[in-house]
Amino acid sequence: MWKNKIELQTQPYLNIEYLGILVDSSSPIVKNSALRLRKIRQAINYGFDRRKMILYLRNSLGTPAESGFVPMGLPSFNDSLVKGYTYDPNKAAQLLQEAGFPGGKGLKPVKLLTISIYADFGNFIARQLEEIGIPVQVEVVQKSLLFEMTSGSKAAFFRGGWIADYPDAENYLSVFYSKNPAPPNYTRYKNPVFDKVFEQAIKETNDSIRYTLYRQADQIVINDAPVVPLWYDKVIHLVQKNVSGFPPNALNLLELRRTQIN
16 A cells, blocks of 8 residues: 555664673672673573564564674674674573583572563563573563662663664773763673773774774673673664655664755
């Protein structure tokens, strides 16, 4: 019915949805949690099917985040150079065993804090993680409470999202810079190797060198797994055929300066 009347435009949107894990070793809620172990965090990343989740719960609106924290749509994004996590329950089980929890034996339930509109995603992930032996309890809270808890480093495991303030990977990687407070460093991630590469990148004026450094920094974070990337977002526009000069953009800005209705 709409075939010759409406044009469907899709474009990567500079937004990533993720799960954050508090990794501040001085925090009492981290000291007593298995999430302090990198192999457990990696097992969570391997333990659920992002592709199936996006297909069934997002109607394929978005791209499974199987690369880094820096999303599609940025020039430095390269999923063949920054390797993330794909669904691999066998690898997750192996990591659990190496961490001292074979089949999840001895693991205490982990509480995942989220807001109501993301509860379905939390439940999907929890069900799949339970199958490999990681018990997750999804708790729905008000948005203001979640912000208060993540800002105050009182949430061990939480849902988050990051929309670009400006179109550069520095905006995403600053989330992990140890000198930054929460926000933006909600996970309280601290790695001197990452900091060194990040500082080099933001001083670098040559784009191609800077992008290489961004990818190195992104890979360091992904290997340490203070976050569980879920999906890279997409912009969708339905545009009538008589409209021209209305290009989509990765910041989803309403750009009408050259738009005409013919």
